[in-house]
Amino acid sequence: MRVDTLRVCINSLSKRLVAMFAFLLSPLFLLAAADVVAPPKEFSPLNWDWISILICLLIVLIILVIARAFDIGSLTEKITGKTVVSWNNVNAYAAMVFLVLGLIGVWYELVYHGKYLKLDHSASEHGSTLDSMFFWTFGFTFFVFIVTEILLFYFMYRYRYNEKRKALYYYHNNKLEVIWTIVPSIVLTFLVLRGFTTWSKITSDIPKDSQEIEVFAYQFGWKARYGGDDKMLGNSNFNFISGSNPLGVAEDGAVVELIKELEGEVSKIKLKQATAADSIKVWKAGYDRMVATGLDRTYPEDFKAVKERYNDAVSGGYERQLKKDLKRKNTALKRIGEYQKDKDFFDGSAKDDRVTTEIVLVKGKPYIFKFRARDVIHSAYMPDFRVQMNCVPGMPTQFAFTPVITTAEAREFKNNAEFDYYLFCNKICGAAHYNMKIKVTVVSSEAEYNTWLATQAPFVAPPAAEVPVAPAAADSSSIVKKGTVAIK
Numbered sequence: 001m002r003v004d005t006l007r008v009c010i011n012s013l014s015k016r017l018v019a020m021f022a023f024l025l026s027p028l029f030l031l032a033a034a035d036v037v038a039p040p041k042e043f044s045p046l047n048w049d050w051i052s053i054l055i056c057l058l059i060v061l062i063i064l065v066i067a068r069a070f071d072i073g074s075l076t077e078k079i080t081g082k083t084v085v086s087w088n089n090v091n092a093y094a095a096m097v098f099l100v101l102g103l104i105g106v107w108y109e110l111v112y113h114g115k116y117l118k119l120d121h122s123a124s125e126h127g128s129t130l131d132s133m134f135f136w137t138f139g140f141t142f143f144v145f146i147v148t149e150i151l152l153f154y155f156m157y158r159y160r161y162n163e164k165r166k167a168l169y170y171y172h173n174n175k176l177e178v179i180w181t182i183v184p185s186i187v188l189t190f191l192v193l194r195g196f197t198t199w200s201k202i203t204s205d206i207p208k209d210s211q212e213i214e215v216f217a218y219q220f221g222w223k224a225r226y227g228g229d230d231k232m233l234g235n236s237n238f239n240f241i242s243g244s245n246p247l248g249v250a251e252d253g254a255v256v257e258l259i260k261e262l263e264g265e266v267s268k269i270k271l272k273q274a275t276a277a278d279s280i281k282v283w284k285a286g287y288d289r290m291v292a293t294g295l296d297r298t299y300p301e302d303f304k305a306v307k308e309r310y311n312d313a314v315s316g317g318y319e320r321q322l323k324k325d326l327k328r329k330n331t332a333l334k335r336i337g338e339y340q341k342d343k344d345f346f347d348g349s350a351k352d353d354r355v356t357t358e359i360v361l362v363k364g365k366p367y368i369f370k371f372r373a374r375d376v377i378h379s380a381y382m383p384d385f386r387v388q389m390n391c392v393p394g395m396p397t398q399f400a401f402t403p404v405i406t407t408a409e410a411r412e413f414k415n416n417a418e419f420d421y422y423l424f425c426n427k428i429c430g431a432a433h434y435n436m437k438i439k440v441t442v443v444s445s446e447a448e449y450n451t452w453l454a455t456q457a458p459f460v461a462p463p464a465a466e467v468p469v470a471p472a473a474a475d476s477s478s479i480v481k482k483g484t485v486a487i488k
């Protein structure tokens with residue numbers, strides 16, 4: 001009895017699946033059809049007007065009526081014992097309708113949204129290889145997709161259940177197995193090998209005369225660093241990062257400055273430790289006074305802060321925090337001291353480095369971008385050059401490429417006098433992620449580049465307002481206060 005009930009349930013459910021499918025998809029197809037007639041400016045459900053909504057509701061109603069009619073049909077079947085609706089036929093035709101609507105949907109997407117797949121001509125040498133890889137991968141998968149979808153739905157239609165036909169028992173065929181193993185293998189090998197060789201060319205087969213540029217990511221911006229007159233980038237390390245040295249460049253003067261700063265903070269903390277008992281007394285007096293004078297009720301918010309500070313001090317939290325701060329500063333000092341002993345690390349090549357807020361490249365010259373990140377993972381993305389690489393704290397990454405179209409040429413080509421290349425962040429890295437970009441200019445001659453480089457001061461700190469400061473970092477107060485320090 002229970003099995004019977006289950007069977008009836010499944011049976012009625014399968015019959016309703018077709019109606020449900022149509023029910024869910026019809027508004028989408030209707031909208032697609034409406035877009036073909038009058039494409040909206042921007043694809044958004046907010047663009048639906050009330051007529052479209054009414055038409056959708058109408059379609060939903062019609063489908064409900066049809067579903068009801070089918071219900072009546074199956075009731076009639078139960079009573080009379082005769083077949084009123086042949087569900088095998090209904091499903092078969094629904095499959096064909098679904099196939100046709102699906103193909104129309106694919107065509108619609110290609111025509112109206114396909115343009116977003118197409119980028120302007122690549123402005124880098126390797127970019128055209130990447131574009132052709134995208135083209136072939138898309139071409140192969142699109143072809144296979146169309147063929148298999150047509151076969152899938154056509155077979156559902158053609159070989160639907162028929163009382164007069166017996167299903168063929170066909171369990172194995174070596175030839176078929178070989179064909180559908182070897183053909184995809186060849187295609188995939190072709191695609192994967194091409195991708196592999198292209199990738200290794202970009203990341204490791206780097207021309208010897210490539211110029212190195214460091215691209216440094218932080219919340220929320222970019223800085224670039226050029227090796228100065230010696231064309232060599234000095235070393236860097238996150239331990240050296242300070243207000244005047246946002247990239248942590250290994251430069252004697254900057255590091256000595258940082259050590260002084262840290263030592264100053266150490267003595268401040270030590271002073272606080274020595275006078276902790278007095279501080280606690282003062283806080284307790286303040287707390288008692290507020291309670292005694294009734295100010296705790298007049299200014300409950302202020303009192304809350306006073307009480308919290310007092311409780312924290314009494315429970316030892318204040319002193320524990322001082323101890324922690326001291327340990328952190330001493331660790332930083334120790335690490336910096338160890339690096340300082342390494343004379344190869346401080347080889348002086350950082351002195352003439354240029355830290356810039358713009359990237360300038362020369363057309364036809366090979367470059368290698370070295371990426372570093374200060375805080376979280378960012379991703380350097382230059383769509384015009386077909387370049388993208390993650391910037392990971394503690395893990396330097398790189399990307400080699402050669403620009404082949406100057407900014408001026410691109411402006412002419414795009415017929416847009418205001419066009420500029422940009423390097424964006426392509427990893428949602430925090431609240432102001434959308435703001436992370438740095439202008440990239442491609443000039444036509446080395447002379448133009450040299451003129452620009454001459455305007456960039458050698459390793460001078462950027463204006464204080466631009467200095468990235470990690471939010472809520474306990475030890476960042478000194479960085480904020482510290483101004484610009486020029487290192488000679």
Ligand SMILES: [Cu+2]
Pocket residue numbers: 217218377378379425426427428429430433436
């Ligand atoms: Cu970012």
